Amino acid sequence: MTEQPTPPGPPTRPAAPQPTTPQPAAPQPTVPRPAAPQPTTSPPTGPAAAVAAEPPAPSPGNEGAAQIYDQGYRSYDGPRTGLAGAMKTLVWFSIKTALGMGRSARYKIVPVLMIVAAFVPAIVFVGIAALLGDIGEDFLPTYPEYYGFIVAAIYLFAGFVAPELLSPDRRTGLLGVYLASPLNRAWYLIGKAIAVVAIILIVTLGPTLLLLIAYSLEDVGPDGFIDWLSTFGQIILSGVVLGLLYAAVALAVSASTDRSMIATATILAMFPASAIVTDILVNEADQTPHLRLLNIPNMPRDLVFRIHDERGLWPPFDNPSWTLWAAWLLWVGGSLAFVWLKYRRLLVRR
Amino acid sequence: MSLPPPPAPAAWPPPDATIVAYDVSRSFGSLVAVSSVSVAVQPGVSALLGPNGAGKSTLLRMLSGQIKPSSGSVWVAGGDPRTDAEARDRIGLVPQQDGVFEREKALDVVRLAAILSQLDNVEERARWALGLVELDPDLDRPVGAFSKGMRQRVKIAQALVHDPVVLMMDEPLNGLDPRQRKQMISLFHELGNRGKSVLVSSHVLEEVERLGSHVIVIAKGRLAAQGDFRAIRSLMDNQPLRFRVVCTNARRVAASLVERSAVIGCSVASDTEIEITTDDAKVFRRAIAAVCRNVGARLEEVAPLDEDLESVFRYLVGAGG
Amino acid sequence: MTPFFTLYRLFLRNQLTTGRLVLIGALSAIAIILGFATGASDPFDPVETATGVVWFFGIGLMVPIISLVLSSSAFGDLQADETLVYLWHRKTPRWQLAAAAWLAPATIAVPATALGLVICALLITGFSAKVFFGTLLAVVVAAIVYSAAFTLLGLLFRRALIIGLMYLFIWEQFMARAGGGAATLSINTYPSSVLAQITDVELFLADRSIAVGLIVPIVLSILALVATSRRLNRMDVA
Numbered sequence: 001m002t003e004q005p006t007p008p009g010p011p012t013r014p015a016a017p018q019p020t021t022p023q024p025a026a027p028q029p030t031v032p033r034p035a036a037p038q039p040t041t042s043p044p045t046g047p048a049a050a051v052a053a054e055p056p057a058p059s060p061g062n063e064g065a066a067q068i069y070d071q072g073y074r075s076y077d078g079p080r081t082g083l084a085g086a087m088k089t090l091v092w093f094s095i096k097t098a099l100g101m102g103r104s105a106r107y108k109i110v111p112v113l114m115i116v117a118a119f120v121p122a123i124v125f126v127g128i129a130a131l132l133g134d135i136g137e138d139f140l141p142t143y144p145e146y147y148g149f150i151v152a153a154i155y156l157f158a159g160f161v162a163p164e165l166l167s168p169d170r171r172t173g174l175l176g177v178y179l180a181s182p183l184n185r186a187w188y189l190i191g192k193a194i195a196v197v198a199i200i201l202i203v204t205l206g207p208t209l210l211l212l213i214a215y216s217l218e219d220v221g222p223d224g225f226i227d228w229l230s231t232f233g234q235i236i237l238s239g240v241v242l243g244l245l246y247a248a249v250a251l252a253v254s255a256s257t258d259r260s261m262i263a264t265a266t267i268l269a270m271f272p273a274s275a276i277v278t279d280i281l282v283n284e285a286d287q288t289p290h291l292r293l294l295n296i297p298n299m300p301r302d303l304v305f306r307i308h309d310e311r312g313l314w315p316p317f318d319n320p321s322w323t324l325w326a327a328w329l330l331w332v333g334g335s336l337a338f339v340w341l342k343y344r345r346l347l348v349r350r
Numbered sequence: 351m352s353l354p355p356p357p358a359p360a361a362w363p364p365p366d367a368t369i370v371a372y373d374v375s376r377s378f379g380s381l382v383a384v385s386s387v388s389v390a391v392q393p394g395v396s397a398l399l400g401p402n403g404a405g406k407s408t409l410l411r412m413l414s415g416q417i418k419p420s421s422g423s424v425w426v427a428g429g430d431p432r433t434d435a436e437a438r439d440r441i442g443l444v445p446q447q448d449g450v451f452e453r454e455k456a457l458d459v460v461r462l463a464a465i466l467s468q469l470d471n472v473e474e475r476a477r478w479a480l481g482l483v484e485l486d487p488d489l490d491r492p493v494g495a496f497s498k499g500m501r502q503r504v505k506i507a508q509a510l511v512h513d514p515v516v517l518m519m520d521e522p523l524n525g526l527d528p529r530q531r532k533q534m535i536s537l538f539h540e541l542g543n544r545g546k547s548v549l550v551s552s553h554v555l556e557e558v559e560r561l562g563s564h565v566i567v568i569a570k571g572r573l574a575a576q577g578d579f580r581a582i583r584s585l586m587d588n589q590p591l592r593f594r595v596v597c598t599n600a601r602r603v604a605a606s607l608v609e610r611s612a613v614i615g616c617s618v619a620s621d622t623e624i625e626i627t628t629d630d631a632k633v634f635r636r637a638i639a640a641v642c643r644n645v646g647a648r649l650e651e652v653a654p655l656d657e658d659l660e661s662v663f664r665y666l667v668g669a670g671g
Numbered sequence: 672m673t674p675f676f677t678l679y680r681l682f683l684r685n686q687l688t689t690g691r692l693v694l695i696g697a698l699s700a701i702a703i704i705l706g707f708a709t710g711a712s713d714p715f716d717p718v719e720t721a722t723g724v725v726w727f728f729g730i731g732l733m734v735p736i737i738s739l740v741l742s743s744s745a746f747g748d749l750q751a752d753e754t755l756v757y758l759w760h761r762k763t764p765r766w767q768l769a770a771a772a773w774l775a776p777a778t779i780a781v782p783a784t785a786l787g788l789v790i791c792a793l794l795i796t797g798f799s800a801k802v803f804f805g806t807l808l809a810v811v812v813a814a815i816v817y818s819a820a821f822t823l824l825g826l827l828f829r830r831a832l833i834i835g836l837m838y839l840f841i842w843e844q845f846m847a848r849a850g851g852g853a854a855t856l857s858i859n860t861y862p863s864s865v866l867a868q869i870t871d872v873e874l875f876l877a878d879r880s881i882a883v884g885l886i887v888p889i890v891l892s893i894l895a896l897v898a899t900s901r902r903l904n905r906m907d908v909a
Binding site for chain 3: 414416418433449450459462466467468
């Protein structure tokens, strides 16, 4: 409600009181209110005006001299961390978001459940190994076999994490804020990809490493240091191979829609659908076994068997290892390229 | 200022009340949206007034049966609207949200309402209801392509189609232009005069001023005031109000102002700005222009420092709760 | 026009969006391609192969996914655009609202899945009465019971789509197949049993009699309908 100056009144004015000395009762403070700092809009020019960054300590001799406390804007004098700092923040913030750290309990449910689902079988097998010792060895799964128990948890995890990290940034305009920092689109995507892969590695790498350590302590692990080291290498490679593929595919789906629920649903449906359709085509319709390379959940799993020199899901004469490696490269490369294409063309609004 | 004491059980609710809520509360998790509110609404137009977030919508949703009170009871036109379908059918409801069936035409939306209320002459009733809100029933556009004001009128038409005894409308004047607003308000009055109980929520004081004399003021989830609008308003007017005056020659204006009886406090913030406290806003507003003229100052702005709604309700809540 | 039919028609109209039609078209096309490719491979026992394909792809994937996408949106869409209150607040009984929300997506899901899957099966066997009727009946039973369950899910949860997928792929495809009694608690078991019984082909864990295969889905659908009505009566509607 703002009142404009009123138009001139009627000619007969009421007798206006002459400005005289104020009544003694009337308050007439003239000192600027201390509670309301006056932001300056233009640099001070008069010699009496002074701009102080901080209110000076009240001194008796200060009375009468004007002070303007500039609290409207403070320049930043701290260190500027540049690209490295921005990347570190982006990756760490993304990981925290996806794991529900610093968020309310309902954002913690899915990550906690998935991580528990991935580790619980490992803990059970460690228990069996501890109880039965050598006899138990026949009951224990090999490292590649272990993924059979947790593959669903892994791709569910990918299905929740990747959309959560990509889609909302586009919908809410946060992407524009990121791009106003030293990050450009490529670095932004690299940061997000690092975060997604890092999180998925928790479930593709964590449980098998746990098994290795526990088996070793129970003396059912690899014999000798060389053997142990090579098993360790195989486990790391396996986890990375699985994690990278699932992460890349999930990122590609997430890049295609702003609605994370649709992205998650698509990922959750795509993994089993690709397995069912390719299984039928190869096993029932006698089509070329190379169609198995389109089986998103199982293709990298078979690769893991080969990394460990074990008999896998598919016969090597049908699916030579090099075709699996080539398909893996194509899946990962193709998915990441798709993400890049989507983002390169994306119109970012702020 | 003080509110009347809680009504004695014998006199409450009034015999002709059509909407009665007794001691209703509703919380969402740890947030208490409405707390121990008892209201009775009689035929005629009543306004539910309160700032955004005060709990108006929650209260209205409890009254219409949309949500269940955490405690307390609701009775509307013969029954509990949550469980009694016939009682519910005596309510015409205009919900707050914008969404109406986007892909349907206006006539189809109102027809749907008529069919679901199991009316006989669906087509006729639907056209009649659209006529009441002055919408062309033969508009060949889906509601999704309507302006906000037109959607609002479709929502009102579907609420009127079954000629309910009670009308509950959550911010129905939102998005209407001044002419439509005036039209709607006169429609509400007409309905009120015909014996319907029309309950309209709003956060706009001016709107409520024109809506009706009976208001229910809710603030911070509690009943802050209830009764005749003008009476409440004048109770509020006795509260001191602060204004910011921007003018040239502020000191002389200030000196002159303090002599006025309406002004009870005055402080000069700068050469061009004064803050005054008044116990009679109307007299002050009349006086300020004259004072400026007399001392030869140019008046640029008079703005209330705390007459925004939040503050108005603070007075009410301060006195009532 | 009766209130029920009006509601049914409204739900039906809301169901048809481009995305859903594309999904139906794509899955139907895959079904026909699978049928064509499998038929061309000259299988040793066409009836067994056809039954396996319909079971694995149709009852295991296509029918539940299409039913889920359609049915979970019946109330889901109304809640998302906040128009449920316009239907809910009228005096028309809530069970009619629940029934309309169940039947409308089922009306689309039944032909949308049966057509592709019956063609798929017949491309493998040529005309075979037991494959034709087995596929048809199993798909209809599956579409109806999944629609009822997922309509309820759509009323209960905003993220019904994801919860439904997790049920399908974690419970039905993963846990329930671990054996034991878990399969009893899987909707999939019953239409699969109908298919297995009529085509006389043994399917994994689909070992119930045809009566059980029919009655349990009917009972489940009615229970879901009752639960949906009750939920409508008790819920808060914005």
